[in-house]
Amino acid sequence: MEFSKFLNSSSKLNILLIISFSISANSFILYPNINNAFYVLFHLTLIYLIFYHYHYYLYFVAFIYGILFDILLLNNIGVHLITFISILLSFTLLRKYLIKLSSYQIIIIYFITLVIFLLFEQLLANLLYNYKINMSSFFNFILISLIIFIPTVFLFTKLDK
Amino acid sequence: MAPKFQIKAFQFSTLVKNFIIISIVTLSFFLVFFSKSDLYLINGVKNISSSVIIPITKVISAPINAFSNFVDEYNQFRSLKFENKILQEEIIRLKKWQTLAIQNSRENKVLKKLLNATDNNLILIKTASLINRNDTIYSKLINLNAGYEDKIKKNMSAINERGLVGKVIDTTSNNSRVLLLTDPNLSISVKTISDGIFSLLSGKGDGKYLVSSFVKESKMPRLGDIVVTSGTAQTFPVDLLVGKVTKVEKNRFFVLPFVDFENIDYVQIVTSK
Secondary structure: OHHHHOOOHHHHHHHHHHHHHHHHOOOOOOOHHHHHHHHHHHHHHHHHHHHHOOOOHHHHHHHHHHHHHHHHHHOOOOHHHHHHHHHHHHHHHHHHHHOOOOHHHHHHHHHHHHHHHHHHHHHHHHHHHOOOOOHHHHHHHHHHHHHHHHHHHHHHHHHHO | OHHHHHHHHHHHHHHHHHHHHHHHHHHHHHHHHOOOOOOHHHHHHHHHHHHHHHHHHHHHOHHHHHHHHHHHHHHHHHOHHHHHHHHHHHHHHHHHHHHHHHHHHHHHHHHHHHHOOOOOOEEEEEEEEEEEEEOOOOOOEEEEOOOHHHOOOOOOEEEEOOEEEEEEEEEOOOOEEEEEOOOOOOEEEEEEOOOOOEEEEEEOOOOOOEEEEEEHHHOOOOOOOEEEEOOOOOOOOOOOEEEEEEEEOOOOEEEEEOOOHHHOOEEEEEEEO
16 A cells, blocks of 8 residues: 555556556467456556546557557557557547546547447458458457446546545 | 746747657558568567567466466366266277277388388477467467577478467567467468368468368368368478368368367477478
């Protein structure tokens, strides 16, 4: 508990990013849903950081994780890097409109962004590297998102006090 | 003087921020554009991720891995009695097959001597163990604990006791990455043992089956035909076991690989003589 006092919520969320990245990049062949859940959690955490803790260092974060995810999961740089950078750029452009929204509207946009994020990655993987759009995998991601979304938002708001 | 200085400092920091953001975006597009090329920068980035990042992610995910292994062992322990019964029946069945196999092996040796045939067309480069795998989301990749210091090179074949596992696509000093047969981006030229029908196979995308993308002269194999590498594309050595035809449609057929991709611990990196 003493240690946690030294860390602000942004640092805690960054630690969560590292953990979720590490777990999603190591396949657990008997329980693939562990990988999928942490993959979704990584996206949720990144969007939360962009929405509530926006800072230009996030471009570095998106750049590094984008490259690492691409190399580890696809062996080619592209899909995640483009998605992460474009979501940051779109947020920078739309920030002034998002600030005017209520907290409920933001939460809905948060979830919609996550779904778009996951769909966009599937589309890019198909366009750039010939990976077929796997709808069962996509719906699995959506189902996991629905299950973990509320607890994750609750955890994040607790972290933010 | 003070407010003027503050305005200048603010402008400078915004300028630097914008410059950094533009640089990152430009660098990202550069990396994406040249991702498939053999540039030193791209290879360097790939090497760092294989040799540095993978061990770090493995350490961080160790508790989940330990938990997953514990649950697996508990489940295995529960089904021990049932498995024991099955195995006893299997032993009786296999003993009958063993007698037959010894007879066939003797016969085979004699026939080989008569034909003056060589035993093997493969050179074993290295037997490597699996350090981690990335085959749940998107591509089907495994990482091995041997690299170019062990004379492993790009495009060499990875096999195990059951047959062809995949192809080496990247090597660093002590690590290499193997693209599994079940990846949709790996094509292999194959032929059937019985009829010698040539075709191209690639992963279906579900991680289990291979599907034909081209069949020479549109001749379809029969259900149950054994498929081996043809060696025509010179990527894989000839006659490596691939799988068995399980479904035949009008213009394509499906193959179930012999290799159990969920239980790979060791692979052999080989090349043709």
